Amino acid sequence: MSNDIVIRAEHLSKEYRLGVINHGTLYRDMQSWWARYRGRTDPNAEIKDIATVKRDHARIEGDLFHALDDVSFEVQRGDIVGVIGRNGAGKSTLLKIISRITAPTRGYIGLKGRVASLLEVGTGFHPELTGRENVFLNGAILGMSRQEVASKFEQIVEFAEIGQFIDTPVKRYSSGMYVRLAFSVAAHLESEILLVDEVLAVGDINFQKKCMGRMQEVGKSGRTILFVSHNLTAISSICPKAMLMSDGKMVHSGDTASVIKSYISEAESGGGDAFYRVNPGEMDGQAVIYQVAARNARDQYSGSLELTEPFSVEMEYELRQPLAGLSVGLQIIADDGFTCLYSLSDPELDITRLETRQAGKYKAVVNFPACLLNTGSYSIRLGISSRFSIYSVAEGIRFDVVDNVGIIQMLGQNRKPSLSALQLPWQVEKL
Template sequence: MSNSVISVESVSKTYRLGVLNHGTLRRDLQSWWARRRGLPDPNIEIGKSEVRAGTDFKALEDVSFDVQNGETVGIIGRNGAGKSTLLKILSRVAAPDRGRVRIRGRVSSLLEVGTGFHPELTGRENVFLNGAILGMTKTEIRRKFDEIVGFAEIDEFIDTPVKRYSSGMYVRLAFAVAAHLEPDILIVDEVLAVGDHEFQKKCLGKMKDVRTQGRTVLFVSHNMTAVNNLCVRSILLQKGKVIADGPSSEVTRTYLGTALTATQSHWQFALPAGETKRAFVREVFITDLNDEKREAYELTKDFVIGIRYRLTEQIRGLTVGLQIVSEDNNETLVSLTDAELDMTRLETREAGDYFARIRIPARLLNTGTYSLRIGMSRSRHDIYDVVEGLSFRIIDSVGIVMFLGYERKGSLLSVQLPWTVEREGSTVNAKSSAAG
């Protein structure tokens, strides 16, 4: 269409797996030497099968859509759906194997923390470097410089080399540069997860400002509430293909419905080749109190959520948290490990593998299907990893809900609370349950 600023036509992208893809020469040589000797690859994630060298992985397959001038479009999908690959192609970081992409206007991209920054340079120097990479003149950068630094809230550290910045400081400065240098098209990947809650709200507000100025925004996020608030339209990717494109409220509902139909009790994760993180989730599972994994869990019985994770370096004040969301996209429960709750006694954990678990009491969640989101952060500032798209079911095979004579009708909780039944001259304690 004549008003299209982005036109994607039958774009496909295929990667070759298992060939020099660990990210460092040392690890690549380790893997190559192990294969030559017929030994297991020492760099394969524990619990994962080895990827056969030369295997093709279709990150994108025949993707087509148009974005109009001034639109704010959400790109959503489960991990590995092809979202980041698509944005890299739109940002000209990667090229498609087939198809064509046409873009009209200046593009500003924020794909991952520190992209376009040089670690030895100061924050001030990197603002000018990154701005130049984005095609800005020195005059433009000077005009916006104070506003950029003020937005990033790093005034006292602006002349410090960015290699000393935390990941949260990195992303604050990187987003400030990308958003303030007046791009025609702003592309933002999930990097907004790296930052405290207040800064995330600030970033969403800035993107709304960019939208009201008639500019175009592409926004990738696993936060469906943020997508619905910011984006009128969303595109859902699944296994590299577009399976839904329309109003955000409908597309996010489709996404949640797709995720929640494939309930299971065990998930494993591995970092993409070449990617490093200070902390990341390796495994999540749900069991009953006998350590049995089930297709669904009883309303009247406790169950356990277990999380295995790895630290690649020492971290002080690490918090592991979970969020349980109903099939209606209502945030039902949030719980964090206690390190976050007592700021006076922050634990320091050494590099290594860890196991966290939480026991969910019986008759807390009502019957239905729920999605699970796991996050790892440090003192509410730096978020290291987030995994989502996990889902499980709560069932009522005993018939308590029907015994009470009502249908669920969207109730989220089914909590056992203390009741008293009073009669003239006496009080009788009744162990009854109230379904929320």
């Protein structure tokens, strides 16, 4: 590799062998085996929608699943690169290969320098050791001497804001304390490459801002960062470059604005459909969002919403077990990747959100007034989370806001130069 290239991937592929799951009875197992032996369709196979079947067939060959498929790229020293894509696109698998957690099935990955990674809450921490001991343990894993870690220790503790708990075993830490200390260790120790996954999303707002600022400082110091996130606003604000993953492949790389535009384009977002539906039985997790729909003023599913009329977004989700501190969130993202609206069904200051919500199926609806959004194309991202956990995410739902009445055109414009087209009340009186 040249002196300026610190990460090089050439035709990188990763395959996993699918496990064989029985049907619960010997009769059905034999029935499925006999059908496969005769080359016929398995009578006990699950019914799936066409899109799911096409996607599965594209990534499954026999009993092998292609988590990554022929991925090649280069990252230069000092680059801050965002990695985006839908759930299951292969982003986390890519970071695990770069961090040497798992090995590629085929291809080559070359690194120049030490790698610090924050892929999961408490990565590399031993639960029985104290925070202090884990800081030195992580430093040793990264190949640093005790003196190097000691020189950064006070900065790490101060950034993590856990000074009074630093000599407490980390098994007694909350998830937020885990994240703060783990990120602080990864960001302050002298590694040349920093890998950060979506784990930062479980922190509070103030900590997320600190993390973003720290990553910008790290980038200015000449270190290289790969940042995986669904938060497109964060990606666009700190990452000059980005890569888009889809179905295990690298489909676009370059400047962040163009990559985000590709991500939310019609091809990646499912054809501009304002209706999202998955089979909850095929989804794992404690909570699953299985249906999302945009409805116009006449309560019809629609991907084209009138500027001067109200509309709504409804979602249906399932809780598999009682959960406390739950919140359902919605983001409206413009076609340039900017998050122009964020709303929670259970605000942080609402004390009722701390109550346990029982298992079962739920429906949530949020209503939008007329003229709230300007004309243009938008995508919706929804999530179910608590303070320290993200349970489910649904994204790729798209809709357009159009002006069929012609208010904006009467002003000689195609679009108002603002995020919102809201008509505010004015009072005018003669003095």
